[in-house]
Amino acid sequence: MKASSRKRYGIFRCRKCGGFNLAQLNFKTKTCPYCGARNSLSKVKFLAYASTWRAASEAVRRLKRLNK
Ligand SMILES: [Zn+2]
Structure with missing residues (x-):
């Protein structure tokens, strides 16, 4: 049974440049806005x-602050 009709988002660091990316979890790939790498x-x-x-974007902001 599928309970989630709601979209979910995930935050990860780009495998190439380490920049924070925000992705929709039902997508397969996400192109990094910083370096153009496809994750x-x-x-x-x-x-x-x-x-x-x-x-999700608030979480990204928090993570960026922590990683400065
Ligand atoms: Zn990148």
Whole structure:
């Protein structure tokens, strides 16, 4: 049974440049906006998840602050 009709988002660091990326989990790949590398979502390590885009982008901001 599928419980999730809601979209989920994941935050990961680009495998090439380490930049924070936000991806929809039902997608297979995400092209990094910083370096243009295509990250396969089945291979990246997700740092955080969110159920809304807004929550996800706030999480990215938090992570960026922590990693400065
Ligand atoms: Zn990148």
